[in-house]
Amino acid sequence: MAKKRPQERRPILIKDEKHGLPYSKGLRASSIMATGVMPSEAYEGAKKIEDHLRATRKQTVSVKELRRVTLQTLENSFGAAYAEKFRQWQSLSKLDKPLIILMGGTTGVGKSTVAGEIAHRLGINRFISTDAIREVMRAFFSEELMPALYKSSFDAWEDMPGPLAENGDPVVAGFSVQTAAVSVGVRAMIERSIKESTNQIIEGVHLVPGFVDFSEFNDDALIIPMIITVADEDLHRSHFYIRELETEGTRPFERYRANFDNIRKIGDFIVRRAQEIGVPVVDSQNLDTTVSIVLEQIIALISAHTAEPSAHDAIPELTGEERR
Numbered sequence: 175m176a177k178k179r180p181q182e183r184r185p186i187l188i189k190d191e192k193h194g195l196p197y198s199k200g201l202r203a204s205s206i207m208a209t210g211v212m213p214s215e216a217y218e219g220a221k222k223i224e225d226h227l228r229a230t231r232k233q234t235v236s237v238k239e240l241r242r243v244t245l246q247t248l249e250n251s252f253g254a255a256y257a258e259k260f261r262q263w264q265s266l267s268k269l270d271k272p273l274i275i276l277m278g279g280t281t282g283v284g285k286s287t288v289a290g291e292i293a294h295r296l297g298i299n300r301f302i303s304t305d306a307i308r309e310v311m312r313a314f315f316s317e318e319l320m321p322a323l324y325k326s327s328f329d330a331w332e333d334m335p336g337p338l339a340e341n342g343d344p345v346v347a348g349f350s351v352q353t354a355a356v357s358v359g360v361r362a363m364i365e366r367s368i369k370e371s372t373n374q375i376i377e378g379v380h381l382v383p384g385f386v387d388f389s390e391f392n393d394d395a396l397i398i399p400m401i402i403t404v405a406d407e408d409l410h411r412s413h414f415y416i417r418e419l420e421t422e423g424t425r426p427f428e429r430y431r432a433n434f435d436n437i438r439k440i441g442d443f444i445v446r447r448a449q450e451i452g453v454p455v456v457d458s459q460n461l462d463t464t465v466s467i468v469l470e471q472i473i474a475l476i477s478a479h480t481a482e483p484s485a486h487d488a489i490p491e492l493t494g495e496e497r498r
Contacts, residue, residue: 186227187234194234199224202244208295208473209259210466211252223247259470262477266296269480272395273298273373274364275472278381278448279402280441281327282413282430284458288402289377291465292472300367304378307359308352315355322352327379328436345436346443356380368394382444383451396479398472401448401455402464403441409459410438 185196202220207213223243227235241264249257266273275298277289286303293301308323317324331348360376367374368391381399388397404410414430430437448455454471458464 183228184233186224186232188237188240189234190237197224197227197235197240204295204297205263206244206248206260208263208469209248209252209256210469211248211256215252219247219251222251259473262473263296265473265477265480269396269476271393272367272371273476274367274395274397275375276360276381276397276399277375277377277402277468278383278399278444279379280444281379281437282410282417283402283404283441284413284461284464285377285402287461288458288464288468289375291461292468293375295465295469296373296472298373298375300372300374302363302374302376304356304360304376304380307363307378308356308380311355311359320355322348322355325352326433327352328433328440343439345439349440349443350382353380353382353385357382357385361386364388364391364395364397379440379444383447383453396476398475399448399453400468400471401444401453402458402468403445403455404459405457406459407438410441 187194188197199217199220202223203213203216206216206219211219223240226243226247227240245257245260248260273296275289275292277285277292279285290301293299311320312323315323322330325348327349328345329348330352331344356378357380360381363374363376364386381401383399383401388399391397404413411431411434414434417430445455447453456464456467456471
């Protein structure tokens with residue numbers, strides 16, 4: 175006689191006033207990771223939340239109730255600080271305008287990796303690099319008309335016509351010309367995000383503070399610029415070797431090694447511009463730490479913008495029936 179198949183458990187429906195979706199441990203784990211909890215621990219936390227919801231024997235739970243249970247689980251499992259970070263992260267849903275994060279820094283500092291991780295943890299699906307913007311712009315401008323678009327950031331100076339001057343440094347001058355051109359595309363991407371009211375992360379070497387005036391977008395978007403740097407030269411140089419291994423030689427170490435001084439020079443220029451304007455600079459020594467620092471700063475800025483109560487507002491305790 176054929177064995178009976180185990181009865182599948184009915185999904186728990188999370189509902190707001192109009193819509194409902196089944197509870198997802200994966201999605202809840204992603205939101206917990208936004209607080210800085212490691213992925214494996216975040217999944218365990220999401221499982222505890224599911225177990226608690228099932229223990230109440232409810233098939234439908236409100237979004238408010240899910241939030242309360244999540245806060246209590248985080249406080250019990252990881253501490254009050256993580257519950258507070260989650261509370262702040264929730265302020266993202268209260269934004270009345272699109273969030274646009276700009277992650278800049280010179281070649282090889284890990285900004286694309288950091289930006290990708292931030293996008294994942296904040297649930298931002300629209301992600302683009304300034305190199306991609308530059309590629310698109312090549313379709314509209316010939317090499318003869320705009321040669322800077324056809325070179326790498328660290329050798330854009332080689333084909334620049336006319337006198338070059340940025341404190342007498344042609345490398346920075348060539349890079350500045352390229353950045354000014356790409357900034358036109360960056361501005362277009364920001365305007366499109368505002369028009370479509372979608373959150374977005376843009377990353378790339380061309381996001382140099384001061385090349386686009388973001389203040390004119392203050393009423394329409396929350397724009398958060400940040401710069402990633404690696405102060406330790408040996409650590410920075412090692413990133414290119416690791417990149418070559420990970421990409422199986424498609425991004426060869428030797429080319430970057432030969433231009434390393436120019437890459438560092440551009441990095442110093444970007445950091446200097448950021449410090450002059452007051453854009454946050456994060457010195458990346460360790461990927462996990464850098465992601466946590468960047469995430470904390472972003473969430474704090476979002477929370478301040480939405481005037482989320484800070485707080486140590488008490489998290490409602492679970493009732494005796496709920497604890498069983």
